[in-house]
Amino acid sequence: MFLADLLIVFAVATVVVFAFGQARVPSVVGLLVAGVLVGPYGLSLVSDVKVVELLAEIGVVVLLFTVGLEFSMSRLVTMLPLMARIGLPQVVGTTLLVAAGMWWYLGTLPQAIFAGLLVAMSSTAIVLKLLADRSETAAPHGRITVAVLLLQDLFVVAAMLAVPALAAAAGVAPTTTAGTDAGGSHSQSPFTHPLAALAAGGAVLAGVLLAGRLVVPRVLHEVVRLRNRELFLMTIVLVCLGTAAVTAQVGLSLALGAFLAGLALADSEYGHQAFTEVLPFRDTLASLFFVSVGMLLDVRFLVAHAGLVAATVLAIIAVKSLATVARRCRRAGRSRDHRRLRFERPQPGQGAGRIRGAPCGPGNEPRNRAPGAGPGPRHPLRRLHPRGRTRARRDRTGPGSRGGDLRSGEQSPQRAHGPRTGPRRADLRAHGARLGGR
Template sequence: MEIAILYDVLIIFGLSLLVGLLFNRIRIPPMIGFIVAGVIAGPYALSLIHSPEQVDVLAEIGIILLLFSIGLEFSFRQLWEIKEMVLRGGAIQVFLAAILTIAATYLAGCTWNEAVVLGFVVSLSSTAVVLKILYDRGELDSPHGKLALGILIFQDLIAIPMMMAIPFLASMGVTGGDPLYLVLVKDLFLVAVLVAVAKWVMPWLLFQVARTRSSELFLLFVISVCFSVAWLASFAGLSLAMGALLAGLIISESEFSHQAIGRIVPFRDIFTAFFFVSIGMLLDVGFFLGHIWIVLFFLAIILLLKFVTSATAAAILGYQMRTIILSGIALAQIGEFSFIISRSALEFGILSHDVYQTFLIVALSTMAITPFFIASGPGIAGYICSHGLFQRLFPARCQWIPSERKLARSGHLVIIGYGVNGQNLVKAAKLGGISYTIIDMNPDSVRKAKREGEPIIYGDATTEGVLDHAGIDTARIAVVAINDPVATRRIIGLCRQKNPGITLIARTRYLIEVPVLRDIGADEVIPEEFETSIEIFTRVLQAYSVPSDTVQKLVGEIRSGSYEALRSTSTSPPGPSLDIPGMEVRELTVGDGAPIAGKTLGDILLKKRYGVTVLAIRRGGAIIPHPDGLCALHPGDEVVLTGTIEKIEASLHLFLSQ
């Protein structure tokens, strides 16, 4: 048996790796590759797995660790920060999708409990797939990215009672089992016990184990808690996965939760792969080929249903049409929690084999097309927002709020995006007495800014009407400070088209976007990745007392386009620095054409005029200690100065090349 399971593990790892690499090239998440690997190796295809029961055990461990880690990462504080998106947006989306699915399937002939389970699984989307794609596209902080994250968090939370409801639904059907009231009493008793353990027992136990400073003992204790609570939960009628989630919640509020997550994640990733492979092994290829038109029909229905319900949630929250469309597209698939719920429902006898097979195929298809669906989103949103019919039907969504009155102004600054960068820019504009207009599509930010008296417009800057309303044609400068790279490109193109003489400044995250945005029409592009690297190496060089003029020269070269300087190894490391309490010692290099080049120290009078003293001069390989007033300075000389930091900085311009 040991040899058989090792053979199966090798087959699973090998196939998962090959399919995962192939799918990675076409930007499909590895999770889909694991499922496809299971299909290939499963009994309905090549039958490469000799011990499917053993694989199921590994898959169950994977689900236990997955749910345990989710419980560990649960944070009430993060939930509160996006509470409106989570509570209102998520509740609206899940409720609409579940109710419509339950009604449709029940009318189509499904039993009551079967219809409820299908409503559960259809209402959930894939957190892993969506967040991975949005992160790779740099859209996680965009309005539709934040909204999608909020709805996904609610879905992950509501999946907990959905999983708990499976035994209840089974007791309502024909499958027998304990009475509903008995199952409910056992569940409530278990939850009460776990709450007491989490509050009074677990912190003390974790502290005692952590005091040993043994990573092995800590990992062993955490895994023991996970599996023991999961085992106890099974006696209360809950699934092992549900028990593992409760185990994670026990530890999540302690100061040791981050350490526990770090230890569990590698095991979780390995064993979770077995779960998705086992899902693929259950997929009947023959059933799919024999019912392909039925599968395609349900695929179209579910995609449309998920899009409409997610878009409706975004619309009710007051978002612009572009965010509504992109959010609906991003959440139009079925999620990984749905696999767990459906498999549990199959084991309890709620779902039939044919219904389960149809669900697996449709769910896998929705996840597989998600990367391509999301990639086409900006084009679809742009077409709809610019179409005359939609602009007439939804003028406030596609352009701007009709009650807003266009301000007659010229030569002003247009700030697109009212996040941290936009707010700081507003402060700078106020200090400089610069007239400005703000555009933002976050209704909460707009409402708050209006209360503060800011000239802000609620609208989508990728549409011409909003830019016209902000007076882009008469503006002097426009700054695009949003997190959506696709929208940034379109906004720059529209601004340049409507005002060829405007100065366009754009913010982006990565250096790779700089040439793209410049080609579209941006005059200046500020990459956060680049500016962060400059700030980091500046702090490092200053800590090593590298001459200030050398640091400024390097920064100037990089900012002027010499990005290769970050990778250059030609600069020699600085020598040891002096540490004199109350004084600063710096070494400055005389640049070509500097004001002091060719002059003597007596001519310059550094001490009298600037309050700094020359300690020594390094010229070539020679050191000139305590130079007198007749000593002349030449380009390339390294002058060691002492004085306060303010005095040295005041004299810095004398050493710079002119």
């Protein structure tokens, strides 16, 4: 029964995430453990796993849609140099290093290249979920990570086109050219020629962005004029799922399509309202994705091959650390960012859990600020709410200024009365009024 399975999933996930939260373990780990418990390799509490996977796939689409709403086209343009300078060497370097090692181990080049392509990819959903939970998508290392993840999603198209050629070279007859996106679904490209597939993918990307800038805002304007909140929400869901479906038809991932849909709406006047409407569903549905991933974990295989699994995880982390051009990251952020990037994308694994607090700490302040003066333009209050980062970037008051007590959130009287009506002038006016009353 679908309702009973869903109830069991949420009940077990709530208990496990609460217990892990008491130990300050990220919620993603708790959701994965909950999936192991209710899955077919655990206690087998859920009978209809495919329904949970379907809802999980929708959750990933909604998650990437909200991430796109927090970006803009101008920010994406600024990420292009990061993709070329950091993302491309990381993807190509990881593929070559793994392929060289597997060629020495297996002795067959096609299988070695295929293994390198698999290891070079990262879990977009897991990394962006952790960055969003810590409000670090706008941080220097967060922007670099998102840029690399977007490049990897685009690189999947080339990898899918290379799979039939590798299978033919290895003497295996490929059945399809399907690939798996971030949500676990299979997207099959209808194009067999590489140039046709690349042209179709580029045309779809350009069409989505163009429609998001010209067509969708006008449609939303007409919807808003009716003052119907349900209609507005249904229109947003239609744009999100429709864009994801279109990108999946040409071999791109559902997650990339949802991100582009959010990106197209981010610059419009309805971007904030769309984010507010979708936010209540994002975390609930995205949680099902991590539970569904945990359902796929065979605990008995993990225990029987614990040494091999541990060695593989460590090898992936080491290879991706070597492939990341760390010295280039110094130009894109503070001095700690290049160290964080080494451990943010080695999935499968818990490398993304290395992401910690604000990138500016004691002994690592910018030259134009005193020690202890805080991270500057990025206000620490941005951690209290996902949308707080936008206001924090506009607020140039640091922890050491007169903006208020950042830990309590209280503003000073000068901040409350505005820049021109300070507390002294307001007090004098009140005092004069009292004297006049006498």
